[in-house]
Amino acid sequence: MKTPAPRRHGGARILHKDNAKGEQTMIMIEGWVRMDAADIDRLRPAAAAMIAATRQEDGCFEYAFSQDLVDAGLFRIVERWRDEAALAAHFQTPHMAAFQQALGSANNQGGSVKVYKAEVDRTLIGD
Numbered sequence: 373m374k375t376p377a378p379r380r381h382g383g384a385r386i387l388h389k390d391n392a393k394g395e396q397t398m399i400m401i402e403g404w405v406r407m408d409a410a411d412i413d414r415l416r417p418a419a420a421a422m423i424a425a426t427r428q429e430d431g432c433f434e435y436a437f438s439q440d441l442v443d444a445g446l447f448r449i450v451e452r453w454r455d456e457a458a459l460a461a462h463f464q465t466p467h468m469a470a471f472q473q474a475l476g477s478a479n480n481q482g483g484s485v486k487v488y489k490a491e492v493d494r495t496l497i498g499d
Contacts, residue, residue, distance in 0.1 A: 398433070398493075399459050401451035403485025409444035411478040418474035425467035431458020449485055459487075 419437050426435040431454035440446035453459045462468060 397455070398490045399451075399453040399456060400488040400490050401449065401453075401459075401485060402488070403449040403483060405447045405449070405483035405485075406445055406481040407447060407478045408481075409439075412439050412445070412447055415474055415478060418471055422467055422471040425465070426462065429458070429462055429465070431455060432462070445481070447483075 423435055423437060426432055432451075433454065434450065434452040436450045438448045438450075440448060451459075453462070
């Protein structure tokens with residue numbers, strides 16, 4: 373069952389409480405992988421399947437891949453998770469294993485994927 377997005381209160385989001393102080397946190401992931409543009413095109417069906425399955429996971433608020441508009445060999449990753457437990461469960465899914473296997477055949481030329489704990493967010497544009 374998919375977890376609903378955090379609720380709004382006074383323009384700010386109420387995030388999940390998961391630490392000893394009861395502070396509000398959400399797990400955010402941002403990163404990039406560089407590979408041949410042809411590999412990104414070849415991986416597109418596997419990536420689409422990964423995105424569709426992941427978006428149905430409990431605790432997933434956002435999950436997206438994109439190809440950079442200026443640099444066709446740059447594959448971007450953006451994720452938001454309710455908490456560490458939801459992210460840990462994601463790494464154990466069959467669709468993650470299948471996608472990792474598909475990525476193994478790509479000409480990976482480097483990358484960086486980082487995890488951030490967010491306590492507060494505010495809207496810049498839209499809802």
